[in-house]
Amino acid sequence: MSLDLGHVLAINQVHHQIHKGTFRTISAVMEGLADGAFVRVLIRVAPDVRMHVRLAGTTSANMIGRLFEDPLTSADGTGILSHARNRYSSVATTTLCFTGPTVTSTGTKLVETFIPGGSGGNAVGGSASSFEEWVLTDGDYLAEIENISGNNNQIAGLTLDFYEPTRIERI
Secondary structure, three states, rough: EEEEEEEEOOHHHHHHHHOOOOOOEEEEEEEEEOOOOEEEEEEOOOOOEOOOOOOOEEEOOOEEEEEEEEEEEOOOOOEEEOOEEOOOOOOOOEEEEOOOOEEEEEEEEEEEEEEEOOHHHOOOOEEEEEOOOOEEEOEEEEEEEEEEOOOOOOEEEEEEEEOOOOOOHHH
């Protein structure tokens, strides 16, 4: 809640985090995605952090989106810079994200969802997102989209919107 000229104004938690400067976004898009290939983002949540994250995927054809806990990688991939939704903010995040990790084991599957987009000449694209946030604790997580359309040369993108509440907010 916020006071506005003596009135109480109720705002949702995400909006509150945006104003605090702690709400961030990362995205990874891959063009030319072959059938059976992945767009993958490795998420590394720092110790003593509870990352609140909402996942979204957009695709040009039928694909599967998944979230895994405790994946094993032999290489992290390329670091992705997260952007504060409040462009006046200088608050830093402790969560690290990487695109294109080399995955040796995906870990424990937490969720899997079909992203309808069509196949063959009927592919028109689609999107899916989590309605509520996931709360991730310290450790590694893997978000991925797999092209299952039977067609090559597709486009897919993953977007993660997240914030890390302070210790006081978690009580």
